[in-house]
Amino acid sequence: MFKITVILMVMGVTCHSCVDGQGWTQIPRGLVQVSGNLNYIWGLDKENKIYLCPRPCTGAWKVINGLLVQLDVDDEFVWGVNKNDDIYVRPVDGSGSWKKLAGKLIHVSASGNGYVWGTNRANYIYKCKKPCNGGWQRVNGGLKMIDGGEREVCGVNSGKNLYCRPVDGSGAWRFITGGFQYVTTSGPYDIFGINTKNEIFRCRKPCIGQWIQVGHDKINSLSQCDATANALFGIDSGESVWRKDFPL
Template identity: 30%
Template sequence: MIHNLWKNIVYEPTWKSIAGLLKFVSVGSKGVWGVDPNDDIYYRSGTLEDGESSGSGWVNIAGKLKQISSGRSVWGVSANDDIFIRQGLTASSPAGTGWLNVPGKLKQLDVSSTADQIWGVDANDNIYRRTGITTDQPAGIDWEQIDGSLKFVSVGPAGVWGVNANDDIFYRTGTFRNEASAGSGWEHVEGNLKQISSGDNIVWGVNVNDDIFIREER
């Protein structure tokens, strides 16, 4: 069921500062990863398969990315919208062993931590999901174009959510607690956000004024 209520969240000062400087950060089952203003890539040591850990330091990873997403795997996109997946992520090699270039072009992508699902959008706001992901084929096989137009998309247990160029919000029908589904259409949801993130029965977002909102799904 999709509720029609967004709650504005105002926190007391409970944030802990972490040393370093990043323009984009992502946390998932494969640890905390980020990119700095120069597109240099970093992995937070000690965070693989430990989402509650703040880690012990930043490890510089070879390569350049403008955006990165950590989930069951780690994917990122470069300044030229080239797509990469991190290979060799294991307990003995938590930072991985190298990047594999995946065919296609995306300006933003999102990886689920609870399912082998990756969604993304390209420079023209076309929407795609990766198909054919298996243990033997972690990079998948192909990109399936999804109808609609979004500038930002997110996939998680609460389903697939996105925002378009006008900051309108959309939920992908049929994906709530069903991430493996491509869904059956886009449902317009009241409100306006510039960026959104699908979590476990909760959706987070920020608007053009950087106000923070959550939406609880049941």
């Protein structure tokens, strides 16, 4: 196990222990975004083409019809938005066809606890109770990206500030220290964040800002990531796909 003990101050993040659990495993395919659950991985390439691979994925990706600029996977469905901000959903195993939902979003996220969340070009925040047919409700605040988990939904605004609240939309937004451009909270134990240097951090839930850097001799940075119950998937600057298993 690769381990160093240093103190880092990165974009307001204090890291008392930079750690690596299991190593990173590369999955063949050039992608710019990835999202997964316990059974499937979905991804997008730079041409907005859509790919699906059953876990454990060793590179046998299947091309799925359609074009999307962003997607997110829950236990049953894959959700996505295209370049026109249109919202689509289909079964996570790739069966059936894409169903278009009412509304316009630039980022969509589906939690495992009954809600879909999204943000639009004005950074307005919306939620929709599953099964979502387009009945979006606006939620106070402004975020440019958002990610839903089992208990909380978290997102970052244009100032790289991180906020979380209960996934059903109750309560108020809770500020968490740390400057991030991308976060994922879909795993059961940790929130993961990527800062402007593409460095990866994790914070044990309920997170109060005690971030620990995630690193390895193969990879120390990601441009995008998505957590499942047992692994973190990510994309590096070279569009390589990586998986990091958790010792749960």
